[in-house]
Amino acid sequence: MTKLTAYGRLAARFRRIATIGECASMLGWDAAAVMPPGGGAARGDQLAALAVLHHEHLLAPEAAADLAAAEPSDEWEAANLRLMRHAYARAKALPADVVEAQAKANSNCEQVWRIARKQADYKQVQPHFSEVLNLTREAAAALSAELGLSPYDALMDGYQRGIGTDDVAALFAAYEDFLATALPQVEEYQARQPAPMRPAGPFPIPVQQNLCRDIAQRLGLDFAHARLDESAHPFSGGTQTDVRITTRYLEEDFTSAILAVVHETGHALYEQGLPSAYARLPVGEAAGMAVHESQSLIVEMQAFRSDAFLGWLGSRLHTTFGGEPELYCTENMGPLWRHVERNFIRVDADELTYPAHVILRFRLERAMIDGTLSAADLPGAWNDGFQALLGITPPDDAKGCLQDIHWYDGTFGYFPSYTLGAMAAAQLMQAARAQIPDLDTAFGRGDLSPLLAWLRVHVHGVGSRLDLNAILEQATRHKLDLRAFQEHLRERYLNMAGRAEARGPL
Amino acid sequence: MTKLTAYGRLAARFRRIATIGECASMLGWDAAAVMPPGGGAARGDQLAALAVLHHEHLLAPEAAADLAAAEPSDEWEAANLRLMRHAYARAKALPADVVEAQAKANSNCEQVWRIARKQADYKQVQPHFSEVLNLTREAAAALSAELGLSPYDALMDGYQRGIGTDDVAALFAAYEDFLATALPQVEEYQARQPAPMRPAGPFPIPVQQNLCRDIAQRLGLDFAHARLDESAHPFSGGTQTDVRITTRYLEEDFTSAILAVVHETGHALYEQGLPSAYARLPVGEAAGMAVHESQSLIVEMQAFRSDAFLGWLGSRLHTTFGGEPELYCTENMGPLWRHVERNFIRVDADELTYPAHVILRFRLERAMIDGTLSAADLPGAWNDGFQALLGITPPDDAKGCLQDIHWYDGTFGYFPSYTLGAMAAAQLMQAARAQIPDLDTAFGRGDLSPLLAWLRVHVHGVGSRLDLNAILEQATRHKLDLRAFQEHLRERYLNMAGRAEARGPL
16 A cells, blocks of 8 residues: 555545535435424534534644645645645634634524514524624634634635625625616516416426426436425535435425526536546535525526526426416516516515625625624614615514524625625626527527536536636636626616517417 | 543543434435435445544543543443443454455445345355455454453344343244244144235325324324334434334335334334433443344234234224225234244244244354354255244245345344344233233223333333343343243234134224
């Protein structure tokens, strides 16, 4: 047996760490999708034990020595080593007592938040949230010192490397300007159109389940390595060779079940397409949450909600559920599934106003981390900010600052990923359209494969060898910018007359 | 924070080890019940990683020091410490290279066995099995030296502490004598009776699923802490607060689905009734596989297949599936679900002949471990032994020595547990009947709760504080013996005339 080099030992160590992470990922899926309620306490202990093991393996003294000594032999190994050092630095920066205090405070606050949201009673959760916020600030300061980033950037870096607050702030400011003009125009146009008709159910859930499975498969999901289940909040989890996606079904409307499956399938295709030669190594992982979101959104928003794809879906729906063909033609499905409306709830928001929800959260969480906004002042700041961005004020905190789990479970710096992902998706789609002939013809057959093949090369197969901006540069010749997303929104929501010609018969 | 004693540190260490084991148990359930086929390779790695972590924590140098120094403060702690030392001694005895070689050889052999069994071709698996056997002998020798037990006893000790080969051999020899007389008598009696009628399906699987769930719940299974799913081979797994049981459904016959659920519910009730104050500690675990099997069999064989319980079940079945009431009356259900027949396959065997299948395996595996039977000679020895015990010879090795996974995946010393469990179940039931008035009246209402309450006190709540014989002594005033089991079999299968009077109307 040849003696391992420092790099080889590190690779073995990180594969083991990743394998522990896979166990946690599977148990997380189980908890959300199938676990009986009484299993929760033991599951918490199991996940905590795995997190400790993860941490211990990463911070073992031998790891530090090998990280100092290791020599990469190619570009992939070089990227891998950079990512290993980065993971080590992040873990090492955090004092063990802060990590432990965070785990307790976050879990405690999250539980109180569930009740507070139900009762629209922010005061109830405020003291717990204050503690979460203080500990998050403490952790951010420690990370900041180690990484040489601002405290908020250090948090954002945990979800998406390679893009900083200043870039995000500039992109978001530009979007706010765009929205101020575009939103009233879209609303005015929509108001002049006949209201789209919503197919009336019931749509039996077993039929929806089969349909959702067929659609995911048609999009390219390999069910030899995946499952589709049900959970209260749709998500994608599991591992590269065993992806678990979920959705939820309503008997009276198939829309949410299908769109969630399509969205999660985008995430799952990314996982299945990661470079398997680097499986379980940092360089073989997804390149961050914004890139992940770009892959769900390019499938859901860019491809699936296009006229061409909805044309295919419409006939599929009509075959499945019967009823009036007019309900399922693109002229109805398009306006129905791309309706724009100012809404208090982020997860219900349309493509155009969604970024406003994110922009608000980005600004508030930065201020909370910088210490310029306190937990006590959050509801007021939220409502003012929402009014300024979308011109409406939430009637209560359940429809305002209590709606998302993120802050209450200690997640800060994640929100920008949603909108950076939407922008990246548009940018990637624009490049793909320029490079792949007849993409809409394929979409019209319900065929995602030409786009998927392109994403396999330009995004999935890259793993984490490149970061967000570098991926975009090699695929689209530009770093992340707003242009393609704006053009996409103008084309889809403000150029309705021109698009009518592209409509085909059912 | 008070400083932990050596005992306290050990308790923390073993809780952590048990929590890692819970992760493995859940992932094992997932693999058998829901995992897509392509997830198998990664799952193997995940389970192997958890096994290594388990082993490392158990054998850490600090564990040895604490085991030497620890002082228990009561009877439970004393038992706990004994079990910890025992677990440590077993783990320490096995050289790491043997453990690793076993993991590979067992997994390899098991895979070849699957094909060999399908093709009834023992020669194919023989070289792989030879390797498994050699490594098992090596491991048994190492355990034998450390524990001061014979090599075969050292293996059996891994599944059921506190009973040795000599006791088992004596019990089995006595059973063989009993069977030689009883089996022809039962067959003769059965031959004079009209053949029982089998209800004709189809019995829709969703209806069977609901029924099985209802039955498990009725038996006392708490579904806030349990799931019932489907798998190729029914089993019980998961953890104390999140038990996972499985069954399999045939549309044409509900028998196997129901009986598997009842059997696995017996196992699950035991897990749910273990002393929660000692959760995740060795003393809080089940007291071995024979005791575990006694708990599934007391529920399935002793209680559920009794005339009284079948009377309740019959009306339940008639309500559920309709049809002729005569099909579901005890006079038909009893003979149908307690039919005795010489059969080549252990898992299909009836209560009376099942021990013969186990006795054969016990003798053969002892001889293989002692070195007096080689892998090459196994098929011949199997067929001779089967002929001697049950008077029939398997037509091929698929119906002979290839039928069970056990030896081919390296499991030796487990088989006796099945029949020791059956004997213990009869012994416990006899004691329970003597102590609980009107047990059959409760069974006739489909009510297991008086028996369950008794088992909670005398078996479940004891955990591993006592071993098999000590549990039986405190519950029945006798160590394990054959008497109660023989009386049960005589009563059920050889006293048919007397029993007719106990039959009630449907």
